[in-house]
Amino acid sequence: MQLYSFHRSTASFRVRIALNLKxxxxxxxxxxxxxxxxxxxxxxxxxLNPQGLLPTLVDGKVAVHQSIAICEYLEHVQPEPALLxxxxxxxxxxxxxxxxxxxxxxxxxxxxxxxxxxxxxxASDTQRGAWVRHWIEEGLSGIERLLANSxxxxxxxxxxxxxxxxxxxxxxxxxxxxxxxxxxxxxxxxAITARxxxxxxxxxxxxxxxxxxxxx
Amino acid sequence: MQLYSFHRSTASFRVRIALNLKxxxxxxxxxxxxxxxxxxxxxxxxxLNPQGLLPTLVDGKVAVHQSIAICEYLEHVQPEPALLxxxxxxxxxxxxxxxxxxxxxxxxxxxxxxxxxxxxxxASDTQRGAWVRHWIEEGLSGIERLLANSxxxxxxxxxxxxxxxxxxxxxxxxxxxxxxxxxxxxxxxxAITARxxxxxxxxxxxxxxxxxxxxx
Ligand SMILES: N[C@@H](CCC(=O)N[C@@H](CS)C(=O)NCC(=O)O)C(=O)O
Ligand SMILES: N[C@@H](CCC(=O)N[C@@H](CS)C(=O)NCC(=O)O)C(=O)O
Numbered sequence: 374m375q376l377y378s379f380h381r382s383t384a385s386f387r388v389r390i391a392l393n394l395k396x397x398x399x400x401x402x403x404x405x406x407x408x409x410x411x412x413x414x415x416x417x418x419x420x421l422n423p424q425g426l427l428p429t430l431v432d433g434k435v436a437v438h439q440s441i442a443i444c445e446y447l448e449h450v451q452p453e454p455a456l457l458x459x460x461x462x463x464x465x466x467x468x469x470x471x472x473x474x475x476x477x478x479x480x481x482x483x484x485x486x487x488x489x490x491x492x493x494x495x496a497s498d499t500q501r502g503a504w505v506r507h508w509i510e511e512g513l514s515g516i517e518r519l520l521a522n523s524x525x526x527x528x529x530x531x532x533x534x535x536x537x538x539x540x541x542x543x544x545x546x547x548x549x550x551x552x553x554x555x556x557x558x559x560x561x562x563x564a565i566t567a568r569x570x571x572x573x574x575x576x577x578x579x580x581x582x583x584x585x586x587x588x589x
Numbered sequence: 590m591q592l593y594s595f596h597r598s599t600a601s602f603r604v605r606i607a608l609n610l611k612x613x614x615x616x617x618x619x620x621x622x623x624x625x626x627x628x629x630x631x632x633x634x635x636x637l638n639p640q641g642l643l644p645t646l647v648d649g650k651v652a653v654h655q656s657i658a659i660c661e662y663l664e665h666v667q668p669e670p671a672l673l674x675x676x677x678x679x680x681x682x683x684x685x686x687x688x689x690x691x692x693x694x695x696x697x698x699x700x701x702x703x704x705x706x707x708x709x710x711x712a713s714d715t716q717r718g719a720w721v722r723h724w725i726e727e728g729l730s731g732i733e734r735l736l737a738n739s740x741x742x743x744x745x746x747x748x749x750x751x752x753x754x755x756x757x758x759x760x761x762x763x764x765x766x767x768x769x770x771x772x773x774x775x776x777x778x779x780a781i782t783a784r785x786x787x788x789x790x791x792x793x794x795x796x797x798x799x800x801x802x803x804x805x
Contacts, residue, residue: 423734518639
């Protein structure tokens with residue numbers, strides 16, 4: 374399989390974790406989101422992904438878009454280890470956490486949103502930073518409540534085994550830290566993230582560990 | 590089942606369509622998002638949904654959050670009629686379209702984003718309207734390309750049978766129209782939407798048809 378990915382892409386990071394957890398070997402094809410124009414905005418990439426966003430997973434003749442759909446696809450083609458629990462209500466909780474992370478936080482701090490804030494409102498770098506932090510803090514507060522208020526939360530987001538919810542949580546926390554959000558105050562989120570990062574599948578998916586990462 | 594919903598909530602609209610398509614009877618419990626403070630911001634609602642967002646589906650003792658997770662849950666508990674196709678690659682395409690609609694368009698025009706634009710940048714009503722239209726137009730352009738460029742698109746988003754992708758598309762188009770976006774220029778999107786709206790399951794889920802709708 375090939376993953377069209379960028380080291381700093383939060384949505385690609387989720388898929389890297391899922392691939393690693395399942396032990397599926399993959400080739401990273403780097404798409405630079407930060408060049409102007411971005412490599413995702415080219416006709417070549419748009420032929421593969423008409424939305425022009427990362428990530429895209431290619432498995433033979435199949436191109437799959439959207440991190441959630443890619444992870445569900447991986448769950449079909451390689452069921453073990455399972456990243457979704459067996460019971461419908463448990464699956465719903467895991468998918469609900471993943472969807473909250475994918476739809477209610479990350480879209481508000483993408484590169485295109487940040488650029489548009491500058492265009493539409495003349496937002497300064499400081500204002501754009503504050504915007505990003507506002508949404509990440511509000512979003513992670515909601516996730517913290519979802520996790521801390523539930524007896525179903527265990528060592529990981531759902532019970533004591535890693536699920537897709539963890540694969541979606543950790544990239545959001547790492548992104549938060551890159552934007553200088555103090556994530557330690559989300560105590561349940563922080564504890565689960567720290568536990569995940571002791572696992573090689575998560576560690577190897579970190580932005581700094583990717584072939585296209587810029588040395589610090 | 591009970592659906593905590595609001596007539597104008599795009600994410601609730603998706604779930605109403607899925608429930609109707611499956612012929613599952615449900616009770617609507619209205620949560621007014623537009624009052625100040627919103628009913629979704631109360632402690633009572635947050636006990637049910639710690640994120641404080643709509644919709645929530647309650648099925649006996651189970652509360653499910655996030656429209657995608659709710660629809661997948663419905664697919665488990667009542668498999669027929671199936672809203673996801675059988676083959677993994679087809680399922681991935683349908684889920685990818687649904688996720689694109691749920692994560693790359695709608696989050697950018699929620700009530701809380703619109704309010705925050707006013708707070709953070711002093712955005713006027715006109716500027717907030719332009720912001721919403723920008724993201725809906727950009728987002729629907731991507732969806733139009735995904736649909737128009739694929740031989741898998743048929744009478745509906747995926748082939749000639751209704752899937753979850755249609756249940757996510759139609760509410761986004763209706764929301765676009767409410768914000769005065771000219772959706773006719775997205776020709777594939779428009780044709781599929783028109784076809785869906787001839788079906789009672791879609792029609793009965795329209796905002797204006799809900800018990801909490803304000804008479805025009
Ligand atoms: N909803 C998509 C994520 C889409 C997305 O926003 N991807 C980002 C990278 S994490 C991107 O392509 N950004 C380019 C831009 O904002 O211009 C998914 O879950 O896969
Ligand atoms: N990602 C959620 C949608 C969450 C969401 O933004 N819901 C809206 C209604 S469509 C909401 O509760 N808005 C309240 C607000 O923005 O303050 C889902 O797919 O269920």
